[in-house]
Amino acid sequence: MDHTARTLPVVQNAPSEREGDLRLGDIPLRQAVELIHIDLPVEQAEPLYERGILPGCTICPVRSSPSGDPIVSIDGSLLALRREVADCLCVRILSQLKDAS
Amino acid sequence: MDEFLAADDRDIVTAASGDPAVELAPMIALVGPPNSGKTTLFNQLTGLRQKVANYPGVTVEKHVGKVRVADDREVDLVDLPGVHGFSARTLDEKVTRDVLEGRVEGINSPDALVLIVDSTRLENQLMLVEPVLQLELPTLLVLNMSDELEARGGRVDDTALAKRLGVEIVRTSARIGVGVDGVRDYMATVRVSAPDLDAPKRSLTNVPGGVPLPMVDAFAARRRLVREIVQEAGFVQPGPSRFSERLDSLFLHRVWGPLVFLAVVMLVFESIFTWAVPLMDGVEFLIASSGNWVATNMPDTWLRSLLIDGVWAGVGSVIIFLPQILILFLFLGVLEDSGYMARAAVIADRMMYRVGLQGRAFLPLLSGYACAVPAILAARTIDDERDRLATIFVTPFMTCSARLPVYALLIAAFIPDEPLLGPLLGKRAGVLLGLYALGIVAAVGTAFLLKRTLLRAEPASFLMELPPYRIPSPRTLALRLLDRSKIFLRRAGRVIFAVTIVLWTLTQFPRTELGAPNIEESALGKIGHVIEPTIAPLGFDWRVGVGLVTSLAAREVIIGSLGTIYGVETADDESVALQDVLRRDLSPGAAIGLLVFFAFALQCMSTVAVMRRETGGWKWPTLQFTYMLLLGYVGAFIAVRVF
Numbered sequence: 001m002d003h004t005a006r007t008l009p010v011v012q013n014a015p016s017e018r019e020g021d022l023r024l025g026d027i028p029l030r031q032a033v034e035l036i037h038i039d040l041p042v043e044q045a046e047p048l049y050e051r052g053i054l055p056g057c058t059i060c061p062v063r064s065s066p067s068g069d070p071i072v073s074i075d076g077s078l079l080a081l082r083r084e085v086a087d088c089l090c091v092r093i094l095s096q097l098k099d100a101s
Numbered sequence: 102m103d104e105f106l107a108a109d110d111r112d113i114v115t116a117a118s119g120d121p122a123v124e125l126a127p128m129i130a131l132v133g134p135p136n137s138g139k140t141t142l143f144n145q146l147t148g149l150r151q152k153v154a155n156y157p158g159v160t161v162e163k164h165v166g167k168v169r170v171a172d173d174r175e176v177d178l179v180d181l182p183g184v185h186g187f188s189a190r191t192l193d194e195k196v197t198r199d200v201l202e203g204r205v206e207g208i209n210s211p212d213a214l215v216l217i218v219d220s221t222r223l224e225n226q227l228m229l230v231e232p233v234l235q236l237e238l239p240t241l242l243v244l245n246m247s248d249e250l251e252a253r254g255g256r257v258d259d260t261a262l263a264k265r266l267g268v269e270i271v272r273t274s275a276r277i278g279v280g281v282d283g284v285r286d287y288m289a290t291v292r293v294s295a296p297d298l299d300a301p302k303r304s305l306t307n308v309p310g311g312v313p314l315p316m317v318d319a320f321a322a323r324r325r326l327v328r329e330i331v332q333e334a335g336f337v338q339p340g341p342s343r344f345s346e347r348l349d350s351l352f353l354h355r356v357w358g359p360l361v362f363l364a365v366v367m368l369v370f371e372s373i374f375t376w377a378v379p380l381m382d383g384v385e386f387l388i389a390s391s392g393n394w395v396a397t398n399m400p401d402t403w404l405r406s407l408l409i410d411g412v413w414a415g416v417g418s419v420i421i422f423l424p425q426i427l428i429l430f431l432f433l434g435v436l437e438d439s440g441y442m443a444r445a446a447v448i449a450d451r452m453m454y455r456v457g458l459q460g461r462a463f464l465p466l467l468s469g470y471a472c473a474v475p476a477i478l479a480a481r482t483i484d485d486e487r488d489r490l491a492t493i494f495v496t497p498f499m500t501c502s503a504r505l506p507v508y509a510l511l512i513a514a515f516i517p518d519e520p521l522l523g524p525l526l527g528k529r530a531g532v533l534l535g536l537y538a539l540g541i542v543a544a545v546g547t548a549f550l551l552k553r554t555l556l557r558a559e560p561a562s563f564l565m566e567l568p569p570y571r572i573p574s575p576r577t578l579a580l581r582l583l584d585r586s587k588i589f590l591r592r593a594g595r596v597i598f599a600v601t602i603v604l605w606t607l608t609q610f611p612r613t614e615l616g617a618p619n620i621e622e623s624a625l626g627k628i629g630h631v632i633e634p635t636i637a638p639l640g641f642d643w644r645v646g647v648g649l650v651t652s653l654a655a656r657e658v659i660i661g662s663l664g665t666i667y668g669v670e671t672a673d674d675e676s677v678a679l680q681d682v683l684r685r686d687l688s689p690g691a692a693i694g695l696l697v698f699f700a701f702a703l704q705c706m707s708t709v710a711v712m713r714r715e716t717g718g719w720k721w722p723t724l725q726f727t728y729m730l731l732l733g734y735v736g737a738f739i740a741v742r743v744f
Binding site for chain 2: 038042043045046050051063064065066068075076081085
């Protein structure tokens with residue numbers, strides 16, 4: 001699971017067939033993704049921005065909470081989200097950064 | 102604004118007088134994100150030389166301390182709340198911004214800043230650096246947890262980073278005290294800056310001023326800048342903490358996670374209800390014996406009566422809870438500082454979310470089983486204001502320990518000691534469990550209702566940072582316990598003191614030739630008679646009425662009052678004599694009604710006072726008191742007819 005901290009470099013223009021449709025909530029564990037867009041009103045998105053959850057950043061779901069909410073790794077921090085929020089984060093898969101181990 | 106200027110003028114006068122004896126100590130602000138070790142560093146630097154108060158008008162705690170930087174010099178240090186940004190969306194962010202901009206009454210505008218970050222997550226933490234540097238104050242960047250950074254294979258070039266940012270840098274491991282002297286050395290160089298009245302007002306925002314960028318772009322620009330900075334400084338992100346990962350696979354496991362969670366909750370219960378008992382007995386003994394000592398060494402005057410029947414009885418009834426509250430806070434402190442509390446909040450979140458609350462509400466609600474006063478204070482960690490209000494509104498429904506003596510007395514008097522469900526669960530235990538459940542049901546129902554009416558809002562985006570697990574620092578724990586007990590004694594003590602004096606006075610008038618009247622003739626007894634018609638439908642007479650009025654001071658005070666009214670010499674929850682007279686005067690239905698009343702009604706002026714403080718007005722405490730009283734009345738009204 002050591003790949004979780006490896007968030008650099010962000011790959012621009014990663015191949016993606018379903019851009020905009022894919023949500024963080026659909027991503028399997030340990031699959032790094034790039035955030036494209038946050039589909040939330042500004043006041044709800046601002047706390048995400050402050051923690052570095054911004055378009056272009058790399059997020060990797062590392063765990064599920066017992067109730068099935070995602071726990072993600074971003075810039076070396078672990079963040080627990082609600083699935084309702086994860087379903088508002090549009091992402092694309094960074095296939096180049098898939099776990100090599 | 103005027104006050105702000107006036108304060109500045111005073112400073113100039115002092116500086117101009119040239120008297121070295123009145124030289125002002127420089128003011129340094131300690132700022133950083135949550136979980137960066139900020140408070141640990143603050144405690145290392147100030148120790149016991151710190152004061153906790155609230156910022157004017159808000160509920161954010163202000164920690165200010167003195168740091169001795171040389172034999173004859175000290176500086177003032179203010180520990181600001183941990184923040185991720187300066188949106189002023191939360192109270193913490195607003196207060197931090199106001200202090201940094203020098204706009205808080207009673208705190209001088211800072212002469213220098215210490216920005217502390219967790220160096221294992223440098224890139225994430227440096228999001229604060231751009232807005233902080235815009236203040237153009239002398240700044241020290243503290244790279245904390247540098248031992249962990251190296252141990253996990255991370256790297257950063259301090260010199261390059263210092264050069265790029267134009268600040269001084271010190272590496273620390275504040276938890277074990279490494280590097281703290283370096284911070285002190287920096288502080289020794291800080292001098293009071295003369296206020297420059299021509300300088301433009303400093304301002305801090307999440308969105309850089311003047312540029313009408315959408316917020317997301319402003320943040321993205323900051324993010325790119327931070328990435329450039331850390332790349333230039335050769336930052337290598339350390340690998341994940343294996344230790345934390347292993348613990349998380351247990352604590353956040355689908356099956357084991359909730360089981361560990363339950364075990365922790367039960368351990369906290371066990372500690373506050375079993376381990377605290379000998380300590381509470383000890384405190385009770387001290388109060389009783391000191392009271393006796395005063396009683397035997399004072400002439401029998403009204404003053405003695407005021408001290409013994411009023412102050413000792415009333416204030417003593419609150420101090421008894423101190424051991425329990427200390428044990429509770431020791432536990433919560435360990436859970437919090439070790440990193441487990443964040444996991445517990447994640448586990449509780451889904452459940453809390455269903456009733457309209459969030460994971461962070463779990464801690465205050467759990468604390469509520471000891472006492473609502475510290476629980477309401479603990480709710481400050483809830484960042485969403487509506488969630489916080491809903492949480493502190495329902496917290497007093499949790500069965501606090503002041504209810505227990507009342508429950509114990511009435512259950513022993515009215516509920517037969519018979520098996521209910523086989524030999525394991527007796528009727529008495531069943532009733533007690535039922536009362537706990539009643540509190541939970543009322544809390545859940547009320548939260549549900551509130552979030553659909555008064556506090557309706559889009560669900561806040563619950564975000565919980567899960568810091569790596571760490572061994573808590575005993576020093577930080579001890580200082581926090583000291584803090585909490587001071588706050589509890591001050592808040593609860595003052596109110597109880599005032600209420601008991603008023604109640605005592607009501608028992609002393611109108612005077613008779615023999616001195617104090619008997620209780621039925623006293624002003625308090627008359628109040629009991631006045632409210633009797635109101636409570637008659639619940640099966641309560643004027644005596645219970647007097648008990649209910651006095652229990653406003655603290656719930657268990659009703660036992661002592663009923664004892665006095667019935668002329669029972671030794672009134673406590675095990676008093677057989679009091680049980681006998683109660684059985685004579687109360688029907689079994691009315692007794693159940695009284696239990697239900699106590700489960701619901703907000704018979705606690707300390708809670709009301711804390712609610713006023715924490716909500717900044719009378720609106721919420723009034724609403725809460727009325728709502729809980731109505732619920733108690735209706736509940737008792739139904740109970741007396743059903744049973």
